[in-house]
Amino acid sequence: NDGGNNWSEITNGETNGGKIDEIGLSKSNPDRIYITDGSNIFRTLNSGVSWIQVNNNLPNKTITYVIVNPNDENTVWVTLSGYTSGQKVYKSTDGGNNWENISGTLPNVPVNCIELDNSSTLETVYIGTDLGVFTSDSTLSDWNLFNNNLPNVIVNELEIQYQSNTLFAATYGRGLWSIGLEITSPPIADFSYNDSIFCNIPASVSFLNNS
Numbered sequence: 001n002d003g004g005n006n007w008s009e010i011t012n013g014e015t016n017g018g019k020i021d022e023i024g025l026s027k028s029n030p031d032r033i034y035i036t037d038g039s040n041i042f043r044t045l046n047s048g049v050s051w052i053q054v055n056n057n058l059p060n061k062t063i064t065y066v067i068v069n070p071n072d073e074n075t076v077w078v079t080l081s082g083y084t085s086g087q088k089v090y091k092s093t094d095g096g097n098n099w100e101n102i103s104g105t106l107p108n109v110p111v112n113c114i115e116l117d118n119s120s121t122l123e124t125v126y127i128g129t130d131l132g133v134f135t136s137d138s139t140l141s142d143w144n145l146f147n148n149n150l151p152n153v154i155v156n157e158l159e160i161q162y163q164s165n166t167l168f169a170a171t172y173g174r175g176l177w178s179i180g181l182e183i184t185s186p187p188i189a190d191f192s193y194n195d196s197i198f199c200n201i202p203a204s205v206s207f208l209n210n211s
Contacts, residue, residue: 010048011035024066026073034076034096036063041078043096054096059087065113069123079111079127089114089127104142107131115158115167117181126167128155133169150177 010033011020024034031047039060042051061080069075074095080088088103088111109130117124122137131152134143154172160181161168169177192208 010044011051012048014042014051022063022066024068024076026068027070029073032068032073032095034066034068036066036078038062041066041096054092056097056099058090058099059084061087064111067114067116069116070118075123077114077116077125079114081110081112083108083110088129102136104136106134106143112154112156113158115160117160119162119165126158128158128169130154133158133167146179148179150179 014035018037020035020037022036026032031045033044033048034054035042035051039055039058039062041054041058041063043054044051058078059080061082061084063078064081065077065079067077072093074093076092076096078090078099080090085108086101086103088106089101090099091102092099106127107129111127111129113128115126115128117126120137122139124135124137126133126135126146127143132145132147132150133155135146136143150169151171151174153174155169156172157170159168160166165181166178167181169179171177
């Protein structure tokens, strides 16, 4: 907390000096962090003072991405590389103690990334695969192709820009693509004003849109 003047190691040798591939941070609890090392995933409840491995029933496949629900530190998704049919995306609702296979009928290609739409009340997620983008939410039991004019191309990264409600996809060899997303919940109006005491009639009041 010194503006980047000093770094501190917080893994305490948990990965035995190995590489760390992915980080999943909890916005609802800053003490909760998830990290991955190949096919292994670790969790800390105390900002790195101690770590436990939470692979449990995950298959022995390289973890390509991890995200945490910003409103629930225990809800986590991971995506997997490799060409084993039916082992692509897993979700945990208890902090990694147990994992549910939500791969459905996804094609047998690596899944490279996953993005959660934080504005969706349905836990809408998007995944980038070697064949483009797929999407699912809490009302669906499988995945839908979401290419919509996107080429069948490797998608390495997905990010949502919330001000414009736009999903961006970084591809291998075909550049950066974007698509506007549906508004799943109405915006909440938030206005403030500069004064409420009128000394002169007529009077003017300035309103600020904080939405």
